[in-house]
Amino acid sequence: MSLDTLPPHQGGAGNLARLLAQALLAGHWQPGDIFPRELDIGSHFAVSRNQVRNALTSLTAAGLLERTAGRGTQVREMSDWHLLNPLMSEWMTGLVNLDPQLVRAIYAFRYSAEPVVAGLAAQAAETEDLQRLEMAFEGMTQTAGNIEARAEHAEYDVAFHDATYRASHNLVWRQMGHLLRPSIMALIHRSQHRTDTLDDSLARHRQVLDAIRSRDANSAEIAAREVLRRTAIDLGIVN
Amino acid sequence: MSLDTLPPHQGGAGNLARLLAQALLAGHWQPGDIFPRELDIGSHFAVSRNQVRNALTSLTAAGLLERTAGRGTQVREMSDWHLLNPLMSEWMTGLVNLDPQLVRAIYAFRYSAEPVVAGLAAQAAETEDLQRLEMAFEGMTQTAGNIEARAEHAEYDVAFHDATYRASHNLVWRQMGHLLRPSIMALIHRSQHRTDTLDDSLARHRQVLDAIRSRDANSAEIAAREVLRRTAIDLGIVN
DNA sequence: CTTGTTTAAATGTCAGACATTTACTAGACT
DNA sequence: AGTCTAGTAAATGTCTGACATTTAAACAAG
Numbered sequence: 004m005s006l007d008t009l010p011p012h013q014g015g016a017g018n019l020a021r022l023l024a025q026a027l028l029a030g031h032w033q034p035g036d037i038f039p040r041e042l043d044i045g046s047h048f049a050v051s052r053n054q055v056r057n058a059l060t061s062l063t064a065a066g067l068l069e070r071t072a073g074r075g076t077q078v079r080e081m082s083d084w085h086l087l088n089p090l091m092s093e094w095m096t097g098l099v100n101l102d103p104q105l106v107r108a109i110y111a112f113r114y115s116a117e118p119v120v121a122g123l124a125a126q127a128a129e130t131e132d133l134q135r136l137e138m139a140f141e142g143m144t145q146t147a148g149n150i151e152a153r154a155e156h157a158e159y160d161v162a163f164h165d166a167t168y169r170a171s172h173n174l175v176w177r178q179m180g181h182l183l184r185p186s187i188m189a190l191i192h193r194s195q196h197r198t199d200t201l202d203d204s205l206a207r208h209r210q211v212l213d214a215i216r217s218r219d220a221n222s223a224e225i226a227a228r229e230v231l232r233r234t235a236i237d238l239g240i241v242n
Numbered sequence: 243m244s245l246d247t248l249p250p251h252q253g254g255a256g257n258l259a260r261l262l263a264q265a266l267l268a269g270h271w272q273p274g275d276i277f278p279r280e281l282d283i284g285s286h287f288a289v290s291r292n293q294v295r296n297a298l299t300s301l302t303a304a305g306l307l308e309r310t311a312g313r314g315t316q317v318r319e320m321s322d323w324h325l326l327n328p329l330m331s332e333w334m335t336g337l338v339n340l341d342p343q344l345v346r347a348i349y350a351f352r353y354s355a356e357p358v359v360a361g362l363a364a365q366a367a368e369t370e371d372l373q374r375l376e377m378a379f380e381g382m383t384q385t386a387g388n389i390e391a392r393a394e395h396a397e398y399d400v401a402f403h404d405a406t407y408r409a410s411h412n413l414v415w416r417q418m419g420h421l422l423r424p425s426i427m428a429l430i431h432r433s434q435h436r437t438d439t440l441d442d443s444l445a446r447h448r449q450v451l452d453a454i455r456s457r458d459a460n461s462a463e464i465a466a467r468e469v470l471r472r473t474a475i476d477l478g479i480v481n
Numbered sequence: 482c483t484t485g486t487t488t489a490a491a492t493g494t495c496a497g498a499c500a501t502t503t504a505c506t507a508g509a510c511t
Numbered sequence: 512a513g514t515c516t517a518g519t520a521a522a523t524g525t526c527t528g529a530c531a532t533t534t535a536a537a538c539a540a541g
Contacts, residue, residue: 041523042522051494051495051496053494053496054494054495056523057494070523070524071522072500072501072502072503072522072523073501073503073521074502074503074521074522074523075521075522075523076523082413084413085328087327088324088327089305089324090303108414109413109414111412111414112412112413112414112415115359115361115415116358119354119358123354173351174320174321174348174351175325175348175350176351177321178325182414279491280491281491290525291526292527295492296525309492311492311531311534312490312492313490313533314490314492315491315492
């Protein structure tokens, strides 16, 4: 695979990295393939070798590439990717057609993890956590009506789930909130965003909020699972 | 805080990064502090500015530092650390006195997550997963007798739990196996490694293995929780 | 007191040369 | 013919010095 099909480079710090990463995430190269040389990338995008090396350093840190002096740069397979690297989430978020295998893997993780997180949140949430949850839910409610505000609605959705992870008051769980954005943003491209499904989604979110507010860990677990069942349908995952 | 108390630099690629990271993890600097300048670090350790920048790039990617042109390098607070970055696990592993707050946070995460993971493993494990689990358990058994083999025993312990995460056959859960090493290695420094506690630990691990082998998700969850209760005692966590 | 300008100091970037590692090739030797 | 060896090319890694850019603080003018 070559660089020819990639969009032009617009400048900016992490832009080149994002460009290359998204091409890799989209499957432009196969695992084991040799990635273009530093100098080729540099001349193709008209940037210095330094910028190329900076970008490749990021991709290497994310587990997308493996570099060895003399041999070159090799593309690693999906199981080696560092899905929890925040940069990865950023790159995945902007991708219109995320690999279905990835969407499914992230969903499966959320389905097994988020009930637990919601339960912890019900036990540990403090006033400000509840405020964050309520504000996010309020935002979801107000943007549910018009189709224009799809992106904004998704942002509130992300904020709601992120607030849940934060409310667990655990440093590790909180980091995983990064995974939410690409997972929820995938909804925009995959679901029809119909009014009745949105109402259903809202109702299920409200149950999570209520359970956490009343410090009922069991109910929170169950409600979180229900939210994700709704998500599965909207994502087109049979399950 | 200055660099004076740090051990000398021994060469090697990621060595400088490890040195500085462990100093940060050990709390040599407070959040918000200004980190030493590139040139000062370079002259102190007698390395080029390039090497310093490479090291600082790693620490920045791990969320330990925040760098801005003109201002300098600032130390970030613990809640911003990327605990799931594999480099972080590596740095934490070698640290003799890990911050108790961190040990506790990682343990709390494991206590809530690993039962779920064990349950998934019971559902998804294949032949090779079981082989990995059995080999790790076998290693734990054989190194349990003599106190000399503490480190080796811990490695088998890590391998056992890592095999559990892998057996879940989920790309995201699998990544979190990285967190196991620092968590389990902390046991070496904190537990007395007495024979009876080791026997108890072994017995509880065996129950996890048996439950996964017989594809009993419920039992696996319960058994995993029992293993972690044992770990809590050995870590000196009251819970 | 506020605003604007200058200055110093830090990180960021560039360019070129060189070092090191790796894979391949061509010969020499048995 | 086969095998070992030396050599060569090509890739990433490193060093160095100069310069660019950003930031904060000092200072001066209004």
